[in-house]
Amino acid sequence: MKQNTHSDLQNPGLVCEHQFEGYLKPVSENNLKNHLMLLRHTTDKITERSALTINPAKTCQPVGAMYAALGVHGCLPHSHGSQGCCSYHRTALTRHFKEPVMAATSSFTEGSSVFGGQANLLQAVSTIFSIYKPDIIAVHTTCLSETIGDDVNQILQKTRDDKLVPAGKHVVHCNTPSYVGSHVTGYSNMVAGFINYFPQKTGKKINQINIISGWVEPSDMREIKSLAAAMEVKIVLLPDTSDVLDTPMTGKHEVFPKGGTTIPEMVSMGNSRSTIALGPFCSEDAAIKLENKCKVKFSTLELPIGLKASDRFITALSRAANVSVPDSITDDRGRLIDMITDMHKYLYGKRVALFGDPDTLTPLVEFLVTLDMKPVYVVSGTPGKRFEAAMDSILKPAVPEAKYMNGQRADMFLLHQWIKQEPVDLLIGNTYGKYIARDENIPFVRLGFPIVDRVGHSYFPTLGYKGAMHLLTNMLGAIMDKMDREAVEEKFELVM
Secondary structure (H helix, E strand, O other), rough: OOOHHHHHHHHHOEEEEEEEOEEEEOOHHHHHHHOOOOOOOOOOOOOEEEEEEEOOOOOOHHHHHHHHHHEEEEEEEEEOOOHHHHHHHHHHHHHHHOOOOOOOEEEEEEEEHHHHHHHHHHHHHHHHHHHHHEEEEEEEEEEHHHHHOOHHHHHHHHHOOOOEEEEEEEEEEEHHHOOOOOHHHHHHHHHHHHHOOOOOOOOOOEHHHHEEEEOHHHHHHHHHHHHHHHHHOOOOOOOOOOOOOOOOOOOOOOOOOOEOOOOHHHHHHHHEEEEEEOOOOHHHHHHHHHHHHHHHOOOEEEEOHHHHHHHHHHHHHHHHHOOOOOHHHHHHHHHHHHHHHHHHHHHHHHHEEEEEHHHHHEEEEEHHHOOOEEEEEEOOOOOOOHHHHHHHHHHHHHHOOOOEEEEOHHHHHHHHHHHHHHHOOOOEEEEEHHHHHHHHHHEEEOOOOOOOOOOOOOOOOOOOHHHHHHHHHHHHHHHHHHHHHOOOOHHHOOOO
């Protein structure tokens, strides 16, 4: 076999393409990119599609329901369907958080698929309480159980009638068919399920504020609690995955970690002064149900991502609790503005493509516009008219050339086609964006779910002023790394 010589390796115009008939075939550097492109079949010619989604920018409802259930203390998520469904959902969450995700399944067989899964679910509830001893079993459905028409509410009532639920224990449920909506929808349905079951109104108000959180990282939920503590506001945060999916290594496995919203906290939500729903797609339905059930007024805000959205959250919490904003939070805001001012020249006019959940994208797009960046392409696989209206209000005045879409046809294939038509300077989204970033040589910031090839997202927040600084640091790092990497020698600067 011909061996590469030292001079071959030093020649930037020659690289090894593949071994063929015992020889290493050289290929020019200019052709290397086209040869190795993973998405090389994506073209810039967009064809109208009515019944095809390619590389969807979402995952299925049960994943969201399982994540929401993990944010309640002593709760075991239960997938009413086949073992394969539950395994996939657990795997998706475990890979993202690098933590063991516990969940149970009804383990449908061929017989269950034909005659219904009632017997499986009755046996599962009995077995789970006797062996794992959770405080709550949170049941969510799957495609299979929804398609055959299992009446989960009736089945769970039978578990109570048959004394399969021990005293002081609870079983709740929500419907999460995977063939509609997304993981965002499933999260919303499960949170609403907890609201339907637990909060009670006694007529005696408690000096506390409910915060119903959208889908964010455990680090973000910890940041929400930190901000409330700094303002000396008592809150009930539902759900709360901090100290559940970001637990320290102790050498001992805990089936039910110490974190999560407790049952007494959920019950007390019916007597709170008011509710703040963060992220309308994930939290507003639960807030509406709580108001209808217990007459607790609510306000809906976008997730506090970026400067303006964080301002609105801090202001709303301050007014709801009738407290002032402490200097520590004001100082964090000032540090964020200082960072923006210092680095504005690297942000101004940069074209950005984004994909992910609508509750994340809306305040993020607003933040990018605040930074004088141009979010030109935005897609979300989660359906809902609210998203398009939000994009219209933010982007039409500031970036009139922007393209945005959500729903079934709003996929990563379309996003890539837009990028091929006119390139961007930055891509923001979950791990699946790395293929586009690699093929098109775009700086890439990982944000959202899932992130399975990096760590840190579950430990460092994106919400609030500190979270905005962290996000801004990641964006600047990606942009400036490419500047360094591609700078010609005479333009390679030490100080930037």
